[in-house]
Amino acid sequence: MNLLDVQNVSYSYDGVINVLADVSFSVEEEAIVGLVGPNGSGKSTLIKNIFDLLRFQSGSLRVGGYEHASVEAKSLGMYLSSNDYLPEFLTAREYISLLGSLFCVDVDHSQARDLFRRFSMDGRYDDVIEDYSHGMRKKTQLVSALVMRRPLTVIDETLNGIDLEALHLSEKEFRCLRDEGRSILLCTHDFAILERLADRIVFLDLGQVVRDAPTQDLIAEHGSVTAMVFDYLGSEDR
Numbered sequence: 001m002n003l004l005d006v007q008n009v010s011y012s013y014d015g016v017i018n019v020l021a022d023v024s025f026s027v028e029e030e031a032i033v034g035l036v037g038p039n040g041s042g043k044s045t046l047i048k049n050i051f052d053l054l055r056f057q058s059g060s061l062r063v064g065g066y067e068h069a070s071v072e073a074k075s076l077g078m079y080l081s082s083n084d085y086l087p088e089f090l091t092a093r094e095y096i097s098l099l100g101s102l103f104c105v106d107v108d109h110s111q112a113r114d115l116f117r118r119f120s121m122d123g124r125y126d127d128v129i130e131d132y133s134h135g136m137r138k139k140t141q142l143v144s145a146l147v148m149r150r151p152l153t154v155i156d157e158t159l160n161g162i163d164l165e166a167l168h169l170s171e172k173e174f175r176c177l178r179d180e181g182r183s184i185l186l187c188t189h190d191f192a193i194l195e196r197l198a199d200r201i202v203f204l205d206l207g208q209v210v211r212d213a214p215t216q217d218l219i220a221e222h223g224s225v226t227a228m229v230f231d232y233l234g235s236e237d238r
């Protein structure tokens with residue numbers, strides 16, 4: 001079954017220029033799908049539409065079979081945004097408890113504290129977020145997603161700014177989520193991560209899906225994901 005179904009979605013900020021033009025793709029269960037594209041190609045706009053933060057003008061979006069704006073759909077997906085905004089005045093424990101109430105998850109704080117330790121933030125779980133560094137905030141976002149374990153996690157550039165050790169741990173944990181049957185839509189400009197993790201890659205350019213294929217097929221065809229993107233950008237099809 002498809003966990004996320006994006007069908008012919010078009011979106012314009014100003015009602016004149018389509019930032020998304022007839023975008024269709026899906027994310028099946030138990031899959032990590034990479035979302036790539038040049039700056040301004042519409043990746044974040046698409047993700048905000050999935051989470052009902054923007055209202056697309058045409059098309060349809062379904063999460064777990066439910067209409068994307070429904071309570072059911074919203075309980076299935078978690079969005080990690082590209083910024084590091086978190087409630088400054090809360091501790092990580094309070095923030096994760098709050099998310100637990102929103103998603104009706106009985107939070108296991110010892111698991112969260114253990115993830116803090118493994119992400120090199122031992123002893124910081126009860127500190128206020130105001131005192132965290134940029135990387136610590138990113139890692140707190142990742143820990144929150146790992147504790148909530150939603151069927152669909154959408155990650156928009158959240159891996160930027162974390163150190164290699166944290167990246168290594170994140171990749172391992174993402175594979176565990178997939179092995180449990182969960183899915184991840186991972187938006188990043190770091191194609192090496194996608195070559196290691198993604199089952200499939202959706203390539204967006206000028207608001208349109210120009211490639212949607214298994215990562216291994218793209219590598220077999222072009223040599224690497226980077227080469228696939230360079231080949232496309234240098235081609236006359238564009």
Ligand SMILES: Nc1ncnc2c1ncn2[C@@H]1O[C@H](COP(=O)(O)OP(=O)(O)OP(=O)(O)O)[C@@H](O)[C@H]1O
Nearest residue numbers: 013014019037038039040041042043044045046082
């Ligand atoms: N709030 C907004 N109002 C008007 N236009 C916007 C707004 N946010 C984004 N845009 C425009 O929409 C287009 C797509 O932007 P978006 O942020 O979705 O791209 P992106 O693929 O995520 O880019 P990047 O890789 O740089 O993060 C760009 O032309 C951008 O200028």
